Amino acid sequence: MTxxxxxxxxxxxxxxxxxxxxxxxxxxxxxxxxxxxVAITLVLAGWDFWSMATGRKSDHH
Structure with a gap:
């Protein structure tokens, strides 16, 4: 797996x-x-996940 x-x-x-x-x-x-x-938490976590998955955000230092 990569x-x-x-x-x-x-x-x-x-x-x-x-x-x-x-x-x-x-x-x-x-x-x-x-x-x-709970709703705010799920929306923010989902937004973070989506931005990482689509390549709009990077955690590389």
Whole structure:
């Protein structure tokens, strides 16, 4: 496997784990204010993932 493919797979896995965590959190604590924070968190993480996946952002130093 190439490094780029492995990075992509790990990024998808990390986003799925984040989705699962906040889903369980919101499922056990169903408050509207927590729902807003969960939504903002998922949007920001998704935006970061998308910008990395499309090559618009680079983490190379």
């Amino acid at each position: 490094k780029v493919r492995l990075d992509g797979i790990m990024a998808i896995f990390a986003y799925v784990v984040l989705l699962g965590f906040v889903g369980i959190l919101f499922g056990h604590v169903p408050r509207w204010d927590l729902g807003i924070i």
